Amino acid sequence: MMRILLTLLFLILPLTAREFLPQSVTFIGKSKFESITRKAIDGRWSQLPIGDRMAKIAMELEGIPYKAYTLEIHDKIESPSVNFQGLDCWTFFETVLGMARMLEKEKPSYTPSDLLAQIEHTRYRDGKCQGNYLDRLHYLIDWYRDNAKRRTITDITRKFPTSIAQNRCEEMTQLWKHYRYLKHNPDLRTGMAQHEKRLTAMKVEFIPKSKVKAIESQLRNGDIIGIVRHDNGSYCSHVGIIIRDSNKVARFMHASTTYKKVVVDKSISDYLQDFKKHAGIVIARPK
Known part of the structure; x- marks a missing residue:
């Protein structure tokens, strides 16, 4: 109710x-x-x-x-x-x-x-x-x-075959000089470290990239895709959304550092295969 x-x-x-x-x-x-x-x-x-x-x-x-x-x-x-x-x-x-x-x-x-x-x-x-x-x-x-x-999205990652991730969140306290607020407000770094400790303690699961091709047909327009990577201090290093093209291919749309702009890239499985550092994905479906 x-x-x-x-x-x-x-x-x-x-x-x-x-x-x-x-x-x-x-x-x-x-x-x-x-x-x-x-x-x-x-x-x-x-x-x-x-x-x-x-x-x-x-x-x-x-x-x-x-x-x-x-x-x-x-x-x-x-x-x-x-x-x-x-x-x-x-x-x-x-x-x-x-x-x-x-x-x-x-x-x-x-x-x-x-x-x-x-x-x-x-x-x-x-x-x-x-x-x-x-x-x-x-x-x-x-x-x-x-x-x-808060029911803004549904995390549907666990509907698919998953693996347990090595979840490390420490990037912002390690690279604080790159973040304007943390650079100008040293007191914020302690609070950020506390958040990172809490997040690192979480058990998280992801869909390995070897299994993404098999689930692509179940992805929808607007699904939010977090890219999980190996050995990184932020767990998810990148994010974008799914766009299904005229051939019903589930393509990854994102703001790309490679292309220096927002692009509709390859299928999400092909995109993952292009980068050794990419371990897999997590999926949020907007409500």
């Missing part, structure tokens, strides 16, 4: 973003946002299943330049943000999911605040940003667990 009530509240009550920084900082590329939303309204994308809606939105982002550290927007203050002029792998899938969720409620027009509210809901622990860097879900394993708990 409680789950039904929460679902009804989501459908009735609008999300409102807590915006701690001006939109001149947090929302880049408003014209692109307006172009996509106009197509979505005219095409009635809100009537599509959420995965197919995500595929429509994702294709509008194809070709946007890859830009690293797009989440690091300030020295001190954390705030929901979007950048349509440059995307990394995380902000690509997150923007696609956020827009798809935003379009769930039909409106004559949408504002940047509408999307920022959705970003806050998925990016931050328990869906709430209080302006603190540690409010954010920095590791994909944490993002999956938190968003599954």
